[in-house]
Amino acid sequence: MIGNVGAGAIRVAQEVGGIVVLTGQVLRALVPPRIDGRELLKNLHKMGNRSVPIVVLTAFFAGALMMLQAGPFVKKFGATSLAGWGAGYAVLREIGPILIALMFSGRVGANNTAELSTMTVTEQLDGLRALAIDPIRFLVVPRVIAMVVMLVVLTVIGDLVALLGASIVGRTMLEIDWSTMYYSFADNLKPYDFLHGVYKSIAFGVAIAMSSCYFGVTVRGGAVGVGRAVNAAVVAAAVSIMLLDFFLTYLTG
Amino acid sequence: MMFLRTRIEAIGDAVLGFFRAAVELWRLYIATIAGVARGFSRRRDRRGRPRGEVARQLYSIGNRSLVFIIVTLGFIGMVMTYQACLQLGRVTGDYSQVGSQFLRLIISDFGPTLTAMMLATRVGAGIAAEIGSMKVTEQIDALRMSGVLPIDYLIVPRFLACLIMTLVLAILGSVIMYAAGGLTAQYSFGVNPNSFYDLSFIRPRHVVVFVVKALAYGAAIPIVAGFCGLRARGSSEGVGWATTAAVIGGSFAVILLDFIISASALWLTGGDL
Secondary structure, three states: OHHHHHHHHHHHHHHHHHHHHHHHHHHHHOOOOOOOHHHHHHHHHHHOHHHHHHHHHHHHHHHHHHHHHHHHHHHHHOOHHHHHHHHHHHHHHHHHHHHHHHHHHHHHHHHHHHHHHHHHHOOHHHHHHHOOOOHHHHHHHHHHHHHHHHHHHHHHHHHHHHHHHHHHHHHHOOOOOHHHHHHHHHHHOOHHHHHHHHHHHHHHHHHHHHHHHHHHHOOOOHHHHHHHHHHHHHHHHHHHHHHHHHHHHHHHO | OHHHHHHHHHHHHHHHHHHHHHHHHHHHHHHHHHHHHHHHHOOOOOOOOOOOHHHHHHHHHOHHHHHHHHHHHHHHHHHHHHHHHHHHHHHOOOOOOHHHHHHHHHHHHHHHHHHHHHHHHHHHHHHHHHHHHHHHOOHHHHHHHOOOOHHHHHHHHHHHHHHHHHHHHHHHHHHHHHHHHHHHHHHHHOOOHHHHOOOOOOOHHHHHHHHHHHHHHHHHHHHHHHHHHHOOOOOHHHHHHHHHHHHHHHHHHHHHHHHHHHHHHHHHOOOOO
16 A cells, blocks of 8 residues: 555656656757757647637637526626626636646647657657657657647637637526626726736646657557557646646736 | 638538537447446346456546546645635625635536546546557457457446546545635635535535536546547557547537536526526
């Protein structure tokens, strides 16, 4: 029992250490910034554009859900002008960035781990090394940059869609006018609420990118190993999203 | 013109693919329910699940997600209380309602939904990776060859275990979330614990919503993940794709079910949930 706990702790420490070392290598590769432009563009397109549908759907329902949860208060107290406050605040600061980051981790992070780990188990990384190409500089760095940039962009898009979703539910299910809803958002939400969610998404992007690349390049053992690596990457990303969310919220208010 | 046409074709393809997947998912769901019924009715002659398989799945789905659920839901409970208190402090400065309203939100939405989002990530990916690797190494065909029904053998035990464990972990996760929120409110904002841990706002209908949501998510996650795993093709790359699809499909199924159940609960109670 105690041995199990100890073994688990050592494994977690190893993984965290590995991720930190990989982050160091990526930062080292960024100075001087020589990035493969074509690889970066390809990844930006693949990770960003092609995640738009799932992010838009998620954000729409997230906004709608927050408005549904605010509904009973609105009905009870007749405070229609405050509905946008509750729903908007929750969406912009917490629910929006977290849900979008989780979906992004599932869609892009997991996909990236699957791709990198397939390359690793088929020894393509060793092939690159044999050609004197640094796999970190060539494969990992463009992916990390693309994921961080695209998660921020998708969070900005998602926030707007979520507010739209909240307004639509407010109109159809709670019978709140468009204009009331608009003023309720505009009067109660400050630019900082929006920025708070956006800068948290930068940290989430880094966490998702690093964990997905780490588990991708350290995978061992065929198809089973690839499945396990993807599983480990999404779990690590989910835990780090929650932890980072807590510390960032606590530190910055 | 050509560009527009390919665009329209791409959208049509996506929509068709979505409907086909939905029909196949529904078939798998029916087959799984039938498998559950078979498992109960023909105790001796089960061409399906081996003895003790459900218990093993309960362990691997439930016990091994324990730390993960405790950590993630604990931290998110703290964050949510912190944000709510921060905002209330700016507007009214009255913290007496925070605890009871937070509990209402946990029970009717956040507790089961966030637990299930986390389980869709951990358990869903695990199921898809396992079944996907069996599929690409032709173990599923081997099962079928030896007269075992793959759905009864693989999906049914995971379905039953996930159904039970999602409910159990949702209850645990909600308690952790509430307790963590209470500690944050007490130490960061000086809220009196007696006013925070106030159960008087909870009504039976909230608990009904909680149970319905947990069971719906618990049924959806293994079916979506098993579906993705069974569809895996190729070799290691196919397993990777299947696992990815399971995470996305499971998380999105949770959000969609959450919306449907919340909206119908609000509609059934006439806005007075």
